Amino acid sequence: MRKPFKTLIALTLAGILSLTSCTAPTYDNSGANNQPHDLSSILGQAKEGLNEYKNSLENSNEDSDGQNTSNGTVPDWNITDYPDYYSVTGKADFTNANIPTTPSVINSQLDQYGRAGQAVGLIDKQMRDAGSDRSRDMPDDIAGWPSPNPKVTIDLGSGKHYRGYLFNRSHLIAKSLGGEDSVENMVTGTRTQNVGKNQPAGGMAYTETEARDWLDQNPTGTITYVATPVYEGSELLPRYVTVDIKTSDGSIDQHVIVWNTANGFDIDYQRGGVR
Template identity: 45%
Template sequence: MNLFRLPQTIKRLFRKFLHPFKSVKNFARRNIKTHAQKVVSAAIIAYLSALIPANYILGGLANNVSLSNPAQIIQTVSAHGLPNFLSLGLGSPISGVIDNATKGFESFTGLDFFGGITSGVNDFFGNNNPVRTNEDNNAIHTLENDGFDDWNESTAPNYAMEISRASVDHDTNAGTINYGGLDNLGRTTWAAGRITYQMVADSAGWREKFGADADEITGWKNPTTGKSNNGKVTVELYNGKTYTGYFYNRSHLVADSLGGAPKRENLVTGTRMQNVGANDGKGGMAYTETIARDYLKNNPNQTLYYSATPVYYQNEIIPRVVIVDMKSSDGSIDMEVEVFNSQKGYTIDYTTGAWSKN
């Protein structure tokens, strides 16, 4: 055996031993690179494909807007801006949760060093962008017709439509309701309170009688004839059923079941549909009232800001809509709802309260 050739033999054997490993390394390098490119491409495609549906779903859920109301969801998504859109709609709700958590921490500790950061984050994701504006100190909301939308059966078949986050326009203490009084035309202006579970419990099972001035709410009587504007009608409902009964109700701004008083300052002349919709808890003023009661029953230690503002057109005596704002102390409810004072199949003269069948 030639001892001088031994190192070369060992070297060749070593190379043969390493060859499979080099092949695996080269194979892995080529395939990992190819695979990574495919993963990145797939991720980009998935992200772009998810942008619109994710923003639509989260825009509706995070802002309490019905997913069957695309126009309002588009308005809400637009109001939150491009950064929130590019975050698949996650930026706004996440920053909102962080903001509520930091406020709770600061309230508990008395420290205030997160405010600037969370405010900046909220600005970035559009949480501080108003979806709707207030026209005056009475919180008459500026909509398409000097403060109101026309009722549209396709977008609000049950006479109530969620439109944005709540506007908290009145200072109220827990367990109390404030009333805005009457304007120079004798019209009810607003009512607002911070509702507690105890108020709901105290109102359960009975209904306080209307005050002596309840018949004096504007529109209940025709100002020309002095006679009642009310009468019995039949109305087609969105669920295929029909309502037969009186055209108008004395409609509470803050419901009796939430502790609202049955007095003139808390009542408006409202159609039956404005008051309860199809009477299923999902329409008219009953829509927000049901949400409020259910929330407080399930969260008895929380409070709920609740305000209702009738919106009149110029000198008309019957409101076209009522704007309801609700915001819970834990932030889980934050919504503004437009309730329409209309009735399918009938035309209302809002200057006198008279009505006629179409």
């Protein structure tokens, strides 16, 4: 466990003071004179160590494989504020995404835990039409997929309920937008993470519907679309997925958070299923 930054500073300064309090030279068994500690050298090493520790704290939202992990800035989900399981929190941010130069979808390789990473797409009408026409070919197993998948009733609020399987194989980029039915393009998501209340579309289906509708109305345009699952540590299920979507005319420009949860259920993010 990392020590708090202020505590580390205090310990480092205490060590410096203990070293500099010794003014007499020391001798080894051979009688060779060991020179007293050089204060400027000690201070330099201490400063370097503190800077390295500070940098490690600033980068603590990434694990060793560069997978995005939760940084604690996303609010906790609740059905009152986020009944459709998503929230638009700002404009699209593609800072860490490698956007293709021609219409296509790029998926990250699975990480050391077998989890899907960021999916990036430059999507046009041809991909949208071709994706909708393809038959489904879903993988048998993805990270965190429960066996068995429990059948549940989820309270959607306003007297409405979902009755069916709790978990879906949730695409990062929808098949109808050119995404593949592959383990690299899927996470284990709750039914509500996938489609929200579905009246209208929520969850991941919110941005998917926005994209499809815009492409149908703007067949010569393109959409930049980045879906990033966000995990905590070695957990197999993402706590949430961020979706950055921007149309070539700028009429849609959104950063969206999609929570991977379900009203009334304690999701086991580490292994899959429920606790």
